[in-house]
Amino acid sequence: SIIELGAGCGLVGALMNKLGLPCLTTDLESHVPLMTTNFKQNGLSSENVQVMEWGVHDDDHLSKYDFVLGADIVASLYDPELLAETIHRIIKPTGRGYISFKGREEQYHVRFERRMKELFESWEIAAATETGSRNKNEGVGVIYF
Numbered sequence: 001s002i003i004e005l006g007a008g009c010g011l012v013g014a015l016m017n018k019l020g021l022p023c024l025t026t027d028l029e030s031h032v033p034l035m036t037t038n039f040k041q042n043g044l045s046s047e048n049v050q051v052m053e054w055g056v057h058d059d060d061h062l063s064k065y066d067f068v069l070g071a072d073i074v075a076s077l078y079d080p081e082l083l084a085e086t087i088h089r090i091i092k093p094t095g096r097g098y099i100s101f102k103g104r105e106e107q108y109h110v111r112f113e114r115r116m117k118e119l120f121e122s123w124e125i126a127a128a129t130e131t132g133s134r135n136k137n138e139g140v141g142v143i144y145f
Contacts, residue, residue, distance in 0.1 A: 003065045003090060005083070006073035010035035010049065016069075017044050023069075026052035055082035065090055068097035074143075075105065080112035087145075088119040096145070103139035120145050 002023040004013040013025025017039070025035055029051045036046040068091050074080055091097060103109060116123050123145035 001063060001065045002067040002069065005052065005054075005068065005070045005086070006078060007031065007035060008071075010038050012069055012071060013048065014039055014042050014044060017048055018042060022048060024048050024050055024065075026050050028053060052086075054079060054086040064092040064095065066092055066095050068095065068099075070097075070099040072101055073099060074101050074108055074112045080108045081115045084112055084115035084119055091145075097143075099143040101141055101143065103141070116143075116145070 002016055002021060004010075004016070004023055004025045005027075007013050007025045007027045008031055010025045010027075010031075013023045013035070016023035017025075025039075025048055027035065032049060032051055035049045039046045039049055068087055070083075073083060087097060101109070113125070123143065125141055125143050127141045
């Protein structure tokens with residue numbers, strides 16, 4: 001089972017679903033109309049589009065996930081501590097997570113990393129250049145756990 005957090009337009013979730021890998025695609029309520037439109041325009045059901053606000057526990061009905069995905073979600077738009085806590089709450093004990101980022105506002109990354117250290121025994125940050133990526137942009141990387 002796969003979930004994408006802070007999906008924005010829903011590109012990753014739509015791609016996963018298009019490939020036959022069901023992915024619950026989530027973001028704030030204001031993003032759901034755009035995600036729904038993008039899913040429908042790509043011949044996908046919007047049943048895998050859902051509102052999720054980190055730190056609001058109305059998502060307690062959600063199952064635990066094998067994979068948690070996110071792209072550029074450690075940012076000023078979201079609360080970094082609540083992001084870490086939400087990930088911890090929804091990931092299976094054997095689950096894996098991958099969050100790509102572009103380091104722009106260090107204070108949010110520091111807060112996120114501090115909370116991740118408190119919640120997870122094992123997690124790492126790799127610069128894109130360390131992962132074998134051809135992306136040579138400064139400050140781009142992946143947080144994996």
